[in-house]
Amino acid sequence: MADLRVDIEPRDDPGNFGAEHALLLILLLFLCTVSGYIIRQKNFYYLPESGAHMLIGIVAGGFIRLLSSKSDLAYIQFNPSVFFFVLLPPIIFEAGYTMKKKRFFENVFSILCYAILGTFISTFVIGFLTYGAAKMGMISIDATSPLQALLFGSLISSVDPVATLAIIGKPEMQCDPLLYSLIFGESVLNDAVAIVLFHVFNKYQGSHEEFVGSDLGWVLLEFLGISFFSVLVGICVGLVCSLVFKKTNISSYHTYEVELLFLFTFGCFALAEIWKLSGVVALFFFAITLSHYNYYNMSEQSKISSTYVFEALAKGSESLVFLYMGISVFASKATWDIIFLILGIIFCIFGRACNIFPMSLLANLRRRKKISKKMQFVMFFAGLRGAVSYALSTQLTAGNKRGIEAIQTTTMGIIICTTFILGGSTEYVLNRLDMKRGADTASVTPNPNQENAYAYQLHEDYASGGGESTEAATANGSLTSYFLPDSIVQRGSAHYWWRRFDDTYMKPVFGGDTVLTRLAESSDNIELERDQELSYT
Numbered sequence: 001m002a003d004l005r006v007d008i009e010p011r012d013d014p015g016n017f018g019a020e021h022a023l024l025l026i027l028l029l030f031l032c033t034v035s036g037y038i039i040r041q042k043n044f045y046y047l048p049e050s051g052a053h054m055l056i057g058i059v060a061g062g063f064i065r066l067l068s069s070k071s072d073l074a075y076i077q078f079n080p081s082v083f084f085f086v087l088l089p090p091i092i093f094e095a096g097y098t099m100k101k102k103r104f105f106e107n108v109f110s111i112l113c114y115a116i117l118g119t120f121i122s123t124f125v126i127g128f129l130t131y132g133a134a135k136m137g138m139i140s141i142d143a144t145s146p147l148q149a150l151l152f153g154s155l156i157s158s159v160d161p162v163a164t165l166a167i168i169g170k171p172e173m174q175c176d177p178l179l180y181s182l183i184f185g186e187s188v189l190n191d192a193v194a195i196v197l198f199h200v201f202n203k204y205q206g207s208h209e210e211f212v213g214s215d216l217g218w219v220l221l222e223f224l225g226i227s228f229f230s231v232l233v234g235i236c237v238g239l240v241c242s243l244v245f246k247k248t249n250i251s252s253y254h255t256y257e258v259e260l261l262f263l264f265t266f267g268c269f270a271l272a273e274i275w276k277l278s279g280v281v282a283l284f285f286f287a288i289t290l291s292h293y294n295y296y297n298m299s300e301q302s303k304i305s306s307t308y309v310f311e312a313l314a315k316g317s318e319s320l321v322f323l324y325m326g327i328s329v330f331a332s333k334a335t336w337d338i339i340f341l342i343l344g345i346i347f348c349i350f351g352r353a354c355n356i357f358p359m360s361l362l363a364n365l366r367r368r369k370k371i372s373k374k375m376q377f378v379m380f381f382a383g384l385r386g387a388v389s390y391a392l393s394t395q396l397t398a399g400n401k402r403g404i405e406a407i408q409t410t411t412m413g414i415i416i417c418t419t420f421i422l423g424g425s426t427e428y429v430l431n432r433l434d435m436k437r438g439a440d441t442a443s444v445t446p447n448p449n450q451e452n453a454y455a456y457q458l459h460e461d462y463a464s465g466g467g468e469s470t471e472a473a474t475a476n477g478s479l480t481s482y483f484l485p486d487s488i489v490q491r492g493s494a495h496y497w498w499r500r501f502d503d504t505y506m507k508p509v510f511g512g513d514t515v516l517t518r519l520a521e522s523s524d525n526i527e528l529e530r531d532q533e534l535s536y537t
Contacts, residue, residue, distance in 0.1 A: 057326020160386025
């Protein structure tokens with residue numbers, strides 16, 4: 001992690017310095033935890049938790065700058081390597097591991113429209129608008145080539161799942177399930193797309209080749225290749241991990257279970273990065289694979305402990321990321337380009353609009369339940385920027401130094417503005433557009449902790465999923481999906497054949513839902529589930 005040095009005089013004892021650094025970090029994280037608790041307890045959504053953590057970092061960074069010499073400021077920095085290889089993996093794994101897979105795959109076509117095509121559009125719209133402003137001499141970006149502007153367009157097109165989901169995903173917000181599914185899926189995959197595009201453009205910049213229009217096709221092909229093999233790596237590593245848990249007796253040793261899960265998680269991310277693929281994409285599909293197969297190979301104790309451990313790690317990583325981002329406001333020595341900041345915000349708004357509204361029209365062409373205008377506006381409004389954008393900006397090395405500094409400070413300014421302005425007004429927008437589920441609906445919702453919890457989950461996945469169609473669901477991870485009657489899962493559909501292949505060949509080898517398989521043998525339980533499902537429709 002980046003060092004935070006607060007003493008003016010140099011220390012002779014490095015142990016004391018390490019102790020002071022650890023204590024300071026612990027105190028700041030404690031303040032982040034307390035602030036999050038107060039916000040949740042008081043239902044004060046006008047200040048997002050990520051914004052509160054950033055404010056704590058800004059205040060701490062200000063004090064450190066006042067109490068430290070100029071040479072000591074070198075210790076206050078955001079380390080992108082630590083972010084990508086230590087802090088980001090738990091966040092991505094937890095998102096994929098606890099994801100409502102049924103809803104995700106039901107809406108996969110819409111999500112891919114936003115996350116892939118939409119991010120491409122946003123990147124080039126923002127990039128070429130920035131390049132045009134540079135050609136006019138309005139900002140200090142390299143005007144001799146569009147590459148530096150496109151690098152900015154790719155990194156700032158990353159919609160941060162940490163900030164967005166922390167607001168939209170709170171249970172007490174009672175957000176529409178379809179809206180949550182779309183925002184969640186788009187935000188996670190969008191990060192991966194932005195990272196891949198950034199590295200592709202960065203490779204062109206490093207090779208000193210001139211970027212011309214004909215290179216766009218190669219950029220698209222390289223992106224598709226990286227994405228495909230990243231998904232393949234994630235699934236393969238997930239299957240290997242599931243096979244290890246299935247064929248060994250490691251479930252009798254709970255500590256080793258969780259430890260092995262950690263090793264596979266970070267190993268999957270690192271392996272993809274070593275092969276020049278996307279660690280985010282690989283880890284996301286690794287987590288989905290594990291939740292589908294390996295979850296049922298684990299002991300009951302490890303199922304509970306691993307879920308909460310990764311959730312706590314993800315939460316701590318998120319807090320640390322925004323904390324360091326706040327500290328970086330005072331740690332950076334770069335000058336701010338106010339004109340670029342204002343133009344950057346305008347370009348981001350326009351680029352986000354060019355993503356959401358055209359892609360919604362495309363997605364609605366094959367949807368049963370259409371994405372309404374209100375949902376589209378909330379998705380447009382929820383385009384917060386966050387840690388991924390800033391981490392990528394710190395990795396910029398190509399182009400003139402002044403342009404790099406301008407991109408870094410502008411990125412930080414956009415993150416601050418979107419977090420506080422857009423994030424803080426999210427609940428107000430949801431209320432004004434009537435996008436929250438009413439209390440009456442919540443009051444009649446059955447208790448998921450009852451013995452027929454599987455029927456409740458069935459209702460939740462199908463009645464409120466709002467996907468394109470049954471045929472569009474190319475995969476399924478819901479615990480109760482295997483109980484679905486043929487009247488719901490149409491015979492001959494891709495979902496139907498996948499389910500048969502999965503039950504017949506995959507689960508016996510890699511692990512599966514043995515509890516529900518035993519329940520399925522009871523005709524009484526099957527009839528009970530059908531009655532429950534029909535009563536909700």
